Amino acid sequence: MTTVEEAAARSAAGSHTGSGIQWWRIRAGVSEVLRWVLLLALGIAFLYPLLWLLSASFKPRGEVFDNALIPKTFTPTNYVEVWDQLPLLAWLGNSVFIALAAAFLMTISSSMVAFGFAYFRFPGRNLLFGLVLATMMLPGAVTLIPNYLIWKFFGALGTNIPLWGGALFGSAFYIFLMRQFYLGVPRELFEAARIDGCGYWALFRRIxxxxxxxxxxIIFLFEFQASWNNFTGALIYLNFGTPENFTVPLGINYAMTKYSPTAGGQGDYQYVMVAALLVTLPMLILFAFGQKYFIKGISAGGMKG
Incomplete structure (x- = not known):
């Protein structure tokens, strides 16, 4: 092959290679666009209920269920009138107290039990830990009646004590989660602290x-959310007194019944929409402040796994 033919062949090969690289870049760009379109569509699908709720909260009574995201009649006075229509502030206060108490007690109790299983070595430890984990297999409906009878024996029916008192005994799932973290802490740290005179409580509290x-x-956030959304417990233990003693989920249910035309109401569901939107704000704020800890805890758990 002559020098001219070799140059032509190299030129043709380079042309094919360049075309292949250009085609690969086009495919990569199309894939990137499709991925973003899919993510945007899924994001809109997840956000649509919240956007609908926000729109309905600014509508008058006759337009609440028209499915229009932009209100035809903008009615911001709903946010003023709702405080006169419903004891929303009392519901928020009750739910905040119960959720904080349950989350704090659950975090401390589960952490202490988990530390005991992770640090102490005693006969039957694995068997006892297995029994604790076995309680996760029990459906919640199985323990409803026994728990109700226990709280009735203590005279706690009609109070909010049953909604946070059970957190004193921890949760099998949270105990398992914390135990895995404690097992990842070097035991040499505890041994060095014991040599320095630290007691068992100091080992837990300081190290x-x-x-x-x-x-x-993570446990605090999960338990706060679970307690905030606990409708069944509030329905069982608080559905005896005045609406001012209700929690947020039970209060929203009460408002739906109050404004239902079948129950003698006028269908003023715009106040229910405003109340439902306002009671979601504490959870959004809590997640916003705890997000970095949530991600850090999940990533640390994945590394330990």
């Missing part, structure tokens, strides 16, 4: 718990 704080914050 174990601070080192596993992200996981504790």
């Amino acid at each position: 174990a718990f601070p080192l596993t704080l992200p996981s504790a914050i």
Whole structure:
């Protein structure tokens, strides 16, 4: 092959290679666009109920269920009138107290039990831990009647004590989660602290718990959310007195019944929409402040797994 033919062949090969690279870039760009379109569509699908709720809260009574995201008649006075129509402030106060108490007690009790299973070595430890985990297999409906009878025996029916008192005994799932974190803490730290004169409580308070704080914050967030959304418990233990003693989920249900035309109401569901939107704000704020701990705890748990 002559020099001219070799140059032509190299030129043709380079042309094919360049075309291949250009085609690969086009495919990569199209894939990137499709991925963003899919993510945007899924994001809109998840956000649509919240956007609908926000729109309905600014509508008058006759337009609440027209499915229009932009209100035809903008009615911001709903946010003023709702405080006169419903004891919303009392519901928020009750739910905040119960959720904070349940989350705090659940975090501390589960952490202490988990530390005991992770640090102490005693006969039957694995068997006892297995029994604790076995309680996760029990459906919640199985324990409803026994728990109700226990709280009735203590005279706690009609109070909010049953909604946070059970957190004193921890949760099997949270105990398992915290135990895995405690097992990742080097035992040499505890041994060195014991040599320096630290007691068992000091080991937990000064070493174990601070080192596993992200996981504790995860438990706090999860339990706060579970307690905030606990409708069944409030329906069982609080559905005896006045509406001012209700929690947020039970209060929203009460408002739906109050404004229902079948119950003698006028269909003023715009106040229910405003109340439902306002009671979601504490959860959004809590997640906004605890998000970095949530991500840190999940990533740490994945590394330990």
